[in-house]
Amino acid sequence: MLKRFLRRYIVLSxxxxxxxxxxxxxxxxxxxxxxxxxxxxQAHKTKSEQQKIIEQYKSRLNAREEAMKEIAMxxxxxxxxxxxxxxxxxxxxKCGTDGIVSFLGYHPLIKIPIEVQxxxxxxxxxxxxxxxxxYISFFPxxxxxxxxxxKTPAYFDSPPFDFPSRIKDMVPNAKLLxxxxxxxxxxxxxxxxxxxxxxxxxxxxxxxxxxxxxxVDHYLPILEKLMMNTTSNFTxxxxxxxxxxxMLTALPHKDSAATLISTGLYVYHIHRWKRLYNQSNxxxxxxxxxxxxxxxxxxxxxxxxKIPKLLWKEDFVKNPDTGFYCHRKLTEQHLNQSRxxxxxxxxxxxxxxxxxxxxxxxxxxxxSSKTLEELRKFYQPFNKDFYRxxxxxxxxx
Ligand SMILES: Nc1ncnc2c1ncn2[C@@H]1O[C@H](COP(=O)(O)OS(=O)(=O)O)[C@@H](OP(=O)(O)O)[C@H]1O
Numbered sequence: 204m205l206k207r208f209l210r211r212y213i214v215l216s217x218x219x220x221x222x223x224x225x226x227x228x229x230x231x232x233x234x235x236x237x238x239x240x241x242x243x244x245q246a247h248k249t250k251s252e253q254q255k256i257i258e259q260y261k262s263r264l265n266a267r268e269e270a271m272k273e274i275a276m277x278x279x280x281x282x283x284x285x286x287x288x289x290x291x292x293x294x295x296x297k298c299g300t301d302g303i304v305s306f307l308g309y310h311p312l313i314k315i316p317i318e319v320q321x322x323x324x325x326x327x328x329x330x331x332x333x334x335x336x337x338y339i340s341f342f343p344x345x346x347x348x349x350x351x352x353x354k355t356p357a358y359f360d361s362p363p364f365d366f367p368s369r370i371k372d373m374v375p376n377a378k379l380l381x382x383x384x385x386x387x388x389x390x391x392x393x394x395x396x397x398x399x400x401x402x403x404x405x406x407x408x409x410x411x412x413x414x415x416x417x418x419v420d421h422y423l424p425i426l427e428k429l430m431m432n433t434t435s436n437f438t439x440x441x442x443x444x445x446x447x448x449x450m451l452t453a454l455p456h457k458d459s460a461a462t463l464i465s466t467g468l469y470v471y472h473i474h475r476w477k478r479l480y481n482q483s484n485x486x487x488x489x490x491x492x493x494x495x496x497x498x499x500x501x502x503x504x505x506x507x508x509k510i511p512k513l514l515w516k517e518d519f520v521k522n523p524d525t526g527f528y529c530h531r532k533l534t535e536q537h538l539n540q541s542r543x544x545x546x547x548x549x550x551x552x553x554x555x556x557x558x559x560x561x562x563x564x565x566x567x568x569x570x571s572s573k574t575l576e577e578l579r580k581f582y583q584p585f586n587k588d589f590y591r592x593x594x595x596x597x598x599x600x
Contacts, residue, residue: 257538263515264535270511274311274348283346285339287374290352290508293476294359295466297392298384298490301560302528304354306501306519309530309554312349312510316341323353326369327361335373350510354380360462360472364452371479378508379480384490385599386467386586387578391570392563393463394418399559408460415570418463423577426464441470441588448474467582470589489597494564497528522555526565529553 290313292300304321307313315321323341324330330337342351358366359381370377394415401407412418429450441447448471454461466472476485486507493500498516505512519528523546531537531553544552562568579600586599 260517260533260538261535264533264538267513270513271311277348278346281346283344283349285342285344286351287335287339287377288342288351288353289345289374289377290350290380291358291370291374291377292352292354292356292380292382293370294356294381295383295389295469295490296356296359297389297396298356298382299488299493300354300356300382301556302493302497303380303382303488303504304352305556306497306514306530307352307504309518309532310505310510310514312513314343314345314349314351316343316351316353321353322355324355324357325353326366326373327355327357331369338373350508359476360452360455360466362452362456364449364475366452367476367479377484379476379485380488380504380507381476381485382488382490382493383469383589383597385597386469386582387575387600388564389467389490390419390463390578391415391575393466394570395562395568397463399562409463412460416574418460419574419578422461422464423581425458425461427581430468441585441592442474444471447471464578464581468585470585470592473589473592487593487595489595491597491599494527520549520553522550522553524550525555525561527555527561529555 290307292304294300301321304315308315308321316323319341323338325338325341341353345351358370370379394409394412397407397409401410409418412421430447451465451468451471452475454465486504488500488504496516498514498519501514501519502512502516505514515533517533518530520531521527522529582599586597590596
């Protein structure tokens with residue numbers, strides 16, 4: 204069934220998109236056009252150039268609508284059943300996990316457990332001992348072409364040390380997504396999050412530390428000391444440093460507040476996942492890239508999952524008020540717009556993340572530059588090791 208569906212989608216796409224691909228290659232210079240910002244940067248293009256581009260987009264939109272109809276029909280004939288998910292987003296907390304899962308939720312083949320706001324906390328929660336039936340109960344029914352998905356940001360650095368095998372054993376074929384980000388910014392974001400939680404429910408691990416400066420003043424020396432005593436002493440071979448990996452993974456049980464800093468020591472946490480997962484079933488996303496180029500990253504994720512690319516980069520539009528990308532499905536109406544919409548009209552048409560997202564990254568809350576600098580210095584050698592380990596140059600400061 205899946206093969207038949209994919210075959211029809213591919214044939215339809217080739218039929219409708221083939222001429223478009225050839226045409227767009229020949230007209231590369233026109234390709235700065237983003238209809239999601241229709242009218243905003245079009246002054247330099249002639250009317251006929253704009254018209255050509257719009258017509259090409261219309262063909263793509265038709266192909267997408269046809270694919271959506273196929274999926275809806277397939278869904279009607281095959282309502283599916285409750286089963287294990289096929290995608291799990293394992294973290295990292297405060298790096299954009301909500302953005303990934305919320306935006307993927309606009310894909311008609313991705314099904315997330317809405318009742319628990321997509322977070323099951325199954326593998327690191329009390330329910331784990333209840334087994335697969337309990338886990339399955341979280342997910343909406345899925346058929347052969349649909350993908351159940353959950354995210355629990357704390358999985359990445361959750362104890363016990365063999366935590367990844369909990370997932371691998373129960374859902375052996377699941378694809379894992381991981382989003383990492385600048386650990387200094389992550390730590391501050393996590394602090395603000397925990398502080399808000401404290402103000403709301405009066406129960407968090409950082410209650411005593413009234414400011415981020417207070418928190419870092421207390422905890423950074425503790426972490427520095429712990430890491431000084433590692434065999435690798437800030438450098439060289441974190442993969443062989445099993446003792447440190449285990450020590451860091453056990454930290455949440457000993458002193459959970461320390462995780463605001465220890466979570467960002469990615470190079471030590473990544474190894475236990477790498478032992479079980481390879482590039483075909485584990486995708487790591489740079490959260491800074493996700494924030495700056497949301498649509499591009501969403502396309503990359505669909506490629507990795509090998510699902511039809513029905514979310515396009517043009518479906519993500521920056522909110523001029525917050526600077527964050529939001530979802531707005533491109534339609535013919537946007538292409539036909541005869542005038543530039545106002546900011547208010549634009550904002551009203553966007554599907555953005557909840558207001559609890561975007562507290563620190565857009566500068567609404569800031570930390571002292573001295574504290575941030577101290578943290579940056581601490582993370583620097585570990586970041587470098589992580590870049591080397593991942594064979595990717597992340598541009599974190
Ligand atoms: N599109 C978009 N809109 C709003 N916010 C965005 C977006 N993309 C990434 N982010 C950043 O995501 C940060 C929250 O990360 P998480 O969703 O992983 O947080 S959580 O672990 O689920 O609590 C959140 O961190 P804060 O700025 O500290 O609130 C945002 O900076």
